[in-house]
Amino acid sequence: MACFLVSAAEAIVVKAVEKGVEKKESASHKEGELQVEETHKIPFSRKLKWLCRMLCGGSVLLAFEHVWHGEVVPWFPFLTAASDPNDAAEMLHEMSTVGVAMAVLVTVVWIGMCVVADVIVKRPEKNIESSKAL
Amino acid sequence: MTLLITIFAAVVVTVLWYNRKNDDMRLGTLCFLFWGASLMWLVDAIFEFAELKMEYFTPAPEDMLNDAFLGLAVVALALVIWLVRLLIADPKGSVRRALKKE
Numbered sequence: 001m002a003c004f005l006v007s008a009a010e011a012i013v014v015k016a017v018e019k020g021v022e023k024k025e026s027a028s029h030k031e032g033e034l035q036v037e038e039t040h041k042i043p044f045s046r047k048l049k050w051l052c053r054m055l056c057g058g059s060v061l062l063a064f065e066h067v068w069h070g071e072v073v074p075w076f077p078f079l080t081a082a083s084d085p086n087d088a089a090e091m092l093h094e095m096s097t098v099g100v101a102m103a104v105l106v107t108v109v110w111i112g113m114c115v116v117a118d119v120i121v122k123r124p125e126k127n128i129e130s131s132k133a134l
Numbered sequence: 135m136t137l138l139i140t141i142f143a144a145v146v147v148t149v150l151w152y153n154r155k156n157d158d159m160r161l162g163t164l165c166f167l168f169w170g171a172s173l174m175w176l177v178d179a180i181f182e183f184a185e186l187k188m189e190y191f192t193p194a195p196e197d198m199l200n201d202a203f204l205g206l207a208v209v210a211l212a213l214v215i216w217l218v219r220l221l222i223a224d225p226k227g228s229v230r231r232a233l234k235k236e
Contacts, residue, residue, distance in 0.1 A: 007174065053163060058170030060215065061208050065136065068204050098181050102174040109173055 001071050001081045001091040004062035006099030007106065011055035018048035042117055051110040058106060135198055138173040139205030143212070144168035158225045164216040171208065 022045040066072040071080055081087035147168055151161040183190045193201070221229055 003178070006176070008171075036140040048165060053166035054170035054173070056170070057163075057167030057212070057215075061140070061167065061171035061212060062174050064208060064211050065204060068207065098177060099179070102177045105177050106170060106173050109169075 001067070001089075001094050002079050003094055003099035003102060004059045004066065006095055007055045007062070007103045008059040010107070011052055011059060012054060014048055014052045018045055018052055021045040021048060042114075042121055047110075047114050048119070050113065051107065054106050054110060055103070058102070062102075065130045136205040136208060137172065137179050137217075139173045139202065140168055140175060140208060143209045144172050158224035160216070160223065160225065161195050163219060164212065167212045167215065171212070 009068060025043055027044055072078060073080055077083055079091065081091040144165065147161060147164045151165050154161060179190075224230055
């Protein structure tokens with residue numbers, strides 16, 4: 001009914017955090033605080049960008065699905081379920097179950113992605129050559 | 135059906151992204167768009183399966199057709215979003231060149 005709103009809200013929070021982290025990183029980069037080891041690391045702001053894109057993309061496409069099914073309308077209160085108290089309760093229940101589960105799954109997958117990305121970046125060139133031979 | 139179509143789109147775009155020569159086409163954005171939506175619909179499908187049990191795998195033909203149309207419409211919308219972003223970012227400078235010409 002409105003499960004996409006949870007992911008959309010998380011996307012807004014992530015975007016704000018991303019901007020803050022990006023500022024911090026560029027400031028420390030200017031001051032030359034970066035260690036040699038850190039230059040081979042993927043910046044955290046870039047990783048947050050991945051999460052933000054997944055959350056935003058998913059929310060937009062899911063919102064479209066809700067428009068398709070007539071659950072989101074272009075007039076107030078925008079959610080058809082919000083106009084009826086019984087439907088509103090059901091909508092809130094769905095948001096707290098399906099919506100939260102969606103946001104959690106995307107975040108968990110993103111954490112896995114970050115770990116794998118760090119491993120790939122740290123992998124020596126030799127391994128890349130040997131995997132090419134397979 | 136919507137989940138399946140979105141997953142197929144995500145896989146195809148990811149393969150294209152992996153084989154890219156450069157980042158001019160910004161395929162990464164499209165990848166995240168499709169994978170984000172696929173994960174969300176996967177959760178939706180799990181909850182629906184928990185409710186309907188085996189009935190989930192035998193949808194009515196009319197519902198399946200509607201879901202297929204929705205899946206295709208979702209893919210079309212994602213492609214339009216990606217295209218608009220690409221044209222605005224204009225990494226190759228093609229739009230800028232075309233506009234300057236006139």
